Amino acid sequence: MALDLSLYLVTDSTPAILRGHDICKVVEEALKGGVTVVQYRDKKSDTGDLVKTAKKLHEITRRYNVPLIINDRVDVAIASGAEGVHLGQDDMSTTKPSRIRRHAVKAVEEGADYLGIGTIFATPTKTNTKSIIGTAGAKIILDSLSRLDRSVSTVAIGGINLSNVQRVLYQSAGQSGKQLDGVAVVSAIMAADDPKSAAEEIKKIMAVPPPFATRQLSSPRESELATDVPGVVQQVVTAHPIVHSMINFVVANFVANVAIAAGVSPIMSQYGDEAKDLAVHGGGLVINMGTLTSASVTEYLKAIKAYNSNGNPVVLDPVGAGATAIRRGAVKTLMAGGYFDLIKGNEREIKEVYGNTTNEQGTQRGVDSGPRNVVLLTGSTDYLSDGNRVIAVKNGHELLSRATGTGCAVGTICGAYLAAFRDDKLLAVLAGLLMYEIAAENAAAKDTVQGPGTFLPAFLDEIYSIVQKASQGEHTWFEGRAKIEHIAL
Ligand SMILES: Cc1ncc(COP(=O)(O)OP(=O)(O)O)c(N)n1
Numbered sequence: 001m002a003l004d005l006s007l008y009l010v011t012d013s014t015p016a017i018l019r020g021h022d023i024c025k026v027v028e029e030a031l032k033g034g035v036t037v038v039q040y041r042d043k044k045s046d047t048g049d050l051v052k053t054a055k056k057l058h059e060i061t062r063r064y065n066v067p068l069i070i071n072d073r074v075d076v077a078i079a080s081g082a083e084g085v086h087l088g089q090d091d092m093s094t095t096k097p098s099r100i101r102r103h104a105v106k107a108v109e110e111g112a113d114y115l116g117i118g119t120i121f122a123t124p125t126k127t128n129t130k131s132i133i134g135t136a137g138a139k140i141i142l143d144s145l146s147r148l149d150r151s152v153s154t155v156a157i158g159g160i161n162l163s164n165v166q167r168v169l170y171q172s173a174g175q176s177g178k179q180l181d182g183v184a185v186v187s188a189i190m191a192a193d194d195p196k197s198a199a200e201e202i203k204k205i206m207a208v209p210p211p212f213a214t215r216q217l218s219s220p221r222e223s224e225l226a227t228d229v230p231g232v233v234q235q236v237v238t239a240h241p242i243v244h245s246m247i248n249f250v251v252a253n254f255v256a257n258v259a260i261a262a263g264v265s266p267i268m269s270q271y272g273d274e275a276k277d278l279a280v281h282g283g284g285l286v287i288n289m290g291t292l293t294s295a296s297v298t299e300y301l302k303a304i305k306a307y308n309s310n311g312n313p314v315v316l317d318p319v320g321a322g323a324t325a326i327r328r329g330a331v332k333t334l335m336a337g338g339y340f341d342l343i344k345g346n347e348r349e350i351k352e353v354y355g356n357t358t359n360e361q362g363t364q365r366g367v368d369s370g371p372r373n374v375v376l377l378t379g380s381t382d383y384l385s386d387g388n389r390v391i392a393v394k395n396g397h398e399l400l401s402r403a404t405g406t407g408c409a410v411g412t413i414c415g416a417y418l419a420a421f422r423d424d425k426l427l428a429v430l431a432g433l434l435m436y437e438i439a440a441e442n443a444a445a446k447d448t449v450q451g452p453g454t455f456l457p458a459f460l461d462e463i464y465s466i467v468q469k470a471s472q473g474e475h476t477w478f479e480g481r482a483k484i485e486h487i488a489l
C-alpha cells in the first residue's frame with residue numbers, strides 16, 4: 001500500500017476531542033473527506049481494547065486503501081495487521097534546534113520511512129511538547145534532511161488547521177527546495193462537527209497553488225532591480241487589478257481615490273462574509289487596523305480565510321499595533337489566523353508584530369519571515385525585505401507625512417501590485433512603492449504646491465500621469481529617479 005502522507009489523521013480518544021462520538025465513525029467520515037493515512041493514537045486504553053479498536057479501524061482503512069499506523073505499540077500493530085507503527089524519541093528532552101536536527105537525522109539513519117516534524121504551533125491537544133519550532137524550525141530541519149544520502153518523507157504536526165495549513169506548507173519549504181510531504185492533524189478533524197467536510201476543506205486549500213512563484217531576480221543589485229520596475233508598473237496598470245481594502249474609516253475616501261488614480265479598482269468592504277465572493281476575482285486584500293472595533297478581528301479573519309483559500313495576496317497594515325493591549329491581542333490573533341504576503345508598518349508596528357510571534361528562544365512562533373513573506377518598514381527611508389534581499393528606498397517627500405492616509409494608501413497600492421504581478425513579491429511591492437513615492441516627489445516640486453492642502457490633489461494628478469504613461473509603455477517617468485540601495489544581509 002503506497003504511503004501518501006499528504007493529509008495524515010492522528011486520532012485522539014479523549015472526551016475533549018472525541019466528544020462522545022464513535023472513533024470508527026469519525027475516522028470513516030475523515031476517510032470519505034480524503035485523509036491519506038490514519039494513525040491510531042490512544043495513550044490510555046489497555047492492550048485488549050487497543051487491539052479491538054485497532055482491528056475495527058483497520059477494517060475501515062483497508063476499504064479506503066489507506067494505511068493504518070499504530071502509535072507507540074508494535075504489539076498492537078502486529079495483532080491488528082496495521083501497516084505500520086509510529087515511534088517517538090522518548091529521550092528527546094531538548095528545545096535546542098541543533099539537537100532536534102540531530103535527532104531527526106538519527107531517525108533517518110535508523111531507517112524511519114517518514115518523520116513527524118513538530119511541534120509547529122502550540123496546541124491544547126498535546127501540552128507536554130518539548131519545543132514550538134514554527135515553520136522556521138521546520139525549514140531548518142528540512143534543509144538538514146536534504147543533505148542526507150537517504151531521502152525521507154516528512155509531515156508537520158502541531159496546531160495545524162484550515163487557517164494555517166497553506167502557510168505551513170509554503171513557509172516550511174527549505175532553501176534546498178525540500179518540502180513537506182504533508183501535514184498531520186488531530187483536532188482539526190477529530191473534533192470537527194463534520195469530519196468529512198473538515199478533511200475536504202483542508203485538502204482543498206492544500207491544493208491551492210502558492211500565490212507566488214519563488215523566482216528571485218537574477219541579481220539583487222539595485223541597478224538590476226530598478227530596470228524591472230517600469231515593466232511591472234506597466235503590467236499592473238494594464239491588468240487593472242481589484243484591491244479589497246478593509247481600511248480605517250478616517251482615510252477610506254482618500255485611499256479609494258489614490259487607488260482609482262493608480263489604475264486599480266478599490267472595494268472598501270468591511271463585511272467579512274462578503275470576501276468569499278470578492279476573493280474569487282484575483283485581487284488582493286488589505287487589512288488595515290487603524291479604526292479597530294470589537295467586531296473587526298472576526299471580520300478580518302473571515303476575509304483573510306477567503307483570500308488565502310483562493311491563493312490571492314493579503315497585506316497586513318497593523319496600524320498602532322503596540323499602542324494598546326487590544327491591538328496587541330488583535331495582531332496575535334491575526335498572525336495565528338492566516339497567511340500574510342506583506343506586512344507593512346512603521347518601526348514600532350513591525351517590532352510589535354515580530355515580538356508577538358517570537359518566543360523566549362528568539363525562534364518564531366506564529367508567523368515566519370522567509371522568501372515567501374515580504375516586510376515593508378516605512379519611514380524617511382523605507383526598508384523592504386523578503387528574508388533574502390533587503391532594499392533601502394529613499395524616495396518620497398516630507399509632505400507625505402503631513403496628511404492622513406498617505407501611509408495607509410501604500411498598503412492598498414501594494415495589495416494591488418501583489419495581485420497583478422505574481423512573479424516576485426519583493427519586486428511587486430518595490431514597484432508600487434516607487435511609483436507612489438516618485439509621484440509624491442513630482443507633486444511636491446510643482447509651483448502650485450504650497451503645503452499639504454495643495455499637495456494632495458497634485459499628488460493624485462501625478463499618480464494618474466505616471467499611470468497614463470505606463471499604460472502606453474512609456475518608461476521615462478522612472479529614468480534616473482529610483483533612490484534604492486541593496487543592503488547585504
Ligand atoms: C505524524 C506524527 N508525528 C509526530 C507524532 C508525535 O510522536 P511522539 O513524539 O512519539 O509523541 P506521541 O504521539 O507518542 O505523543 C505523532 N504521533 N504522529
Ligand SMILES: Cc1nc(C(=O)O)sc1CCOP(=O)(O)O
Binds near residue numbers: 010129
Ligand atoms: C500528537 C502530537 N504530536 C505532536 C508533536 O509535536 O510531536 S503535536 C501533537 C498533537 C497535534 O494535535 P493538533 O493537530 O490537534 O494540534
